[in-house]
Amino acid sequence: MKFFILFLLLWDGETWRTMSGQEILERAREMCKIAWSPCDTQMGYIGNLYYPGTIHNGVLYTHDYQEYVTFNGVTYYVHGMDDAMEFYSGITTAPKFFGYWTGNSSGGDDGIPRVDKATPDDWVGDPWYNYYGNDCSGFVSICWGMPERFDCRGFINDANGPKPRYCYRISNVGELPLDRIKPGDAIVITRRANDGSIKDWHIMIVHEVNSIDRRIYTYEQTPPIATELNRLADDLIALNCQVIRRKDLSDDGGSEPPPNAPSVSISMDVIITQLGTYPATVKAVNIPEEPFLIQVGVYTGSGRLLWRNTYEGHNGFNYVNVNYPTCGVRQFLVLFYIKSYSGIIYLQRAIYVTYVPGGKQESINEIEEGEALQSKSSVEETGDLLSQLAVKLKGNVLYVEGVREAIPLSLYDVAGRKVISATITPSSPHLDVSQLRSGIYFVVFKGRGNTQVKKRIVKF
Numbered sequence: 001m002k003f004f005i006l007f008l009l010l011w012d013g014e015t016w017r018t019m020s021g022q023e024i025l026e027r028a029r030e031m032c033k034i035a036w037s038p039c040d041t042q043m044g045y046i047g048n049l050y051y052p053g054t055i056h057n058g059v060l061y062t063h064d065y066q067e068y069v070t071f072n073g074v075t076y077y078v079h080g081m082d083d084a085m086e087f088y089s090g091i092t093t094a095p096k097f098f099g100y101w102t103g104n105s106s107g108g109d110d111g112i113p114r115v116d117k118a119t120p121d122d123w124v125g126d127p128w129y130n131y132y133g134n135d136c137s138g139f140v141s142i143c144w145g146m147p148e149r150f151d152c153r154g155f156i157n158d159a160n161g162p163k164p165r166y167c168y169r170i171s172n173v174g175e176l177p178l179d180r181i182k183p184g185d186a187i188v189i190t191r192r193a194n195d196g197s198i199k200d201w202h203i204m205i206v207h208e209v210n211s212i213d214r215r216i217y218t219y220e221q222t223p224p225i226a227t228e229l230n231r232l233a234d235d236l237i238a239l240n241c242q243v244i245r246r247k248d249l250s251d252d253g254g255s256e257p258p259p260n261a262p263s264v265s266i267s268m269d270v271i272i273t274q275l276g277t278y279p280a281t282v283k284a285v286n287i288p289e290e291p292f293l294i295q296v297g298v299y300t301g302s303g304r305l306l307w308r309n310t311y312e313g314h315n316g317f318n319y320v321n322v323n324y325p326t327c328g329v330r331q332f333l334v335l336f337y338i339k340s341y342s343g344i345i346y347l348q349r350a351i352y353v354t355y356v357p358g359g360k361q362e363s364i365n366e367i368e369e370g371e372a373l374q375s376k377s378s379v380e381e382t383g384d385l386l387s388q389l390a391v392k393l394k395g396n397v398l399y400v401e402g403v404r405e406a407i408p409l410s411l412y413d414v415a416g417r418k419v420i421s422a423t424i425t426p427s428s429p430h431l432d433v434s435q436l437r438s439g440i441y442f443v444v445f446k447g448r449g450n451t452q453v454k455k456r457i458v459k460f
């Protein structure tokens with residue numbers, strides 16, 4: 001077998017050093033804008049053809065991570081790329097159709113790439129891996145000057161770990177004002193399957209943020225080629241995207257991680273066997289103003305206030321009492337607010353509690369802001385379309401999943417007053433609720449023949 005070193009494109013990484021946000025953007029821009037023309041016909045990830053004499057811009061998308069490859073009887077050493085110029089050097093001298101498709105068409109063994117006779121005739125819709133190119137996490141690794149190549153999971157694990165090495169978490173998109181996201185930051189999308197497992201990942205570099213239009217402009221390695229895109233911030237909020245930032249940025253005060261964010265954890269009984277007063281423990285961490293107030297409220301499932309009390313708190317463990325008065329109800333909603341004396345709300349937590357005489361256990365979970373207070377619809381009379389709807393409140397936007405046609409909806413407060421009326425559609429399945437105060441609301445969807453579905457949400 002012949003052994004031929006075409007180009008040494010091993011992922012060497014870089015010595016970790018301080019970088020500027022501008023340098024990150026210049027690297028990203030170069031990989032999106034670099035002009036190249038192949039010396040022989042090449043194929044892209046989704047079957048795009050690139051011919052000699054034609055000019056293209058941007059690094060090709062690929063998932064190939066092999067170190068040595070055998071192509072038409074010749075072995076090449078091709079793995080990795082450290083910058084846009086290494087891609088240019090490879091793609092402008094590579095032999096014809098220098099890659100392979102990933103399926104098993106034309107008699108290939110199941111799951112084994114056909115690298116010996118890879119041609120466009122073999123391609124029937126499976127991804128095509130060119131030996132020269134990059135994927136999204138490799139793109140960010142180059143932009144950030146990483147000493148080792150990270151995949152998306154590696155970035156998330158490092159950013160959220162107890163001792164981040166190269167990057168740290170800022171927040172999810174929507175948790176902070178958009179202008180807190182800086183050029184050079186990365187945004188990670190995690191898509192999950194119905195069973196909750198991670199289906200796929202994607203990571204991109206932020207180029208610009210327009211808070212007025214609520215758009216985020218990005219550089220990213222996407223199929224079939226690296227490019228610049230703009231995305232609606234609300235779409236990223238709906239996907240629970242996380243913003244992470246490179247450490248050691250020269251234009252970010254050295255870019256050391258900010259002080260730990262305020263947090264609170266609550267220990268209390270979620271199953272009570274008799275009505276009365278029960279203790280609860282509130283552990284507060286990094287609340288910036290001490291002492292502060294811990295306000296506890298107990299509500300019925302329909303949102304009626306039963307009991308409320310306020311305690312003075314401090315960082316550390318706080319011991320409070322929660323009173324469940326005799327009222328003939330079976331389920332209670334307990335809301336905890338951590339406030340400053342001047343009225344600033346730092347944190348909120350909501351816990352659903354069930355009263356079960358005799359102590360029969362049920363599964364009750366702490367809920368987060370905007371999460372539906374019941375997993376199933378409270379259905380008075382419903383059709384199939386309405387029963388499949390799901391609601392989620394993120395920030396000031398109410399998202400409805402499962403919309404297949406135009407559906408009228410109304411929001412009511414706990415006093416029964418209608419506060420919003422609107423119609424959602426498959427192309428616009430969300431609603432601005434920024435004008436609503438904190439509290440419990442009912443979302444009522446109306447279908448044909450006066451059918452309706454009612455769901456409850458909490459807005460903090």
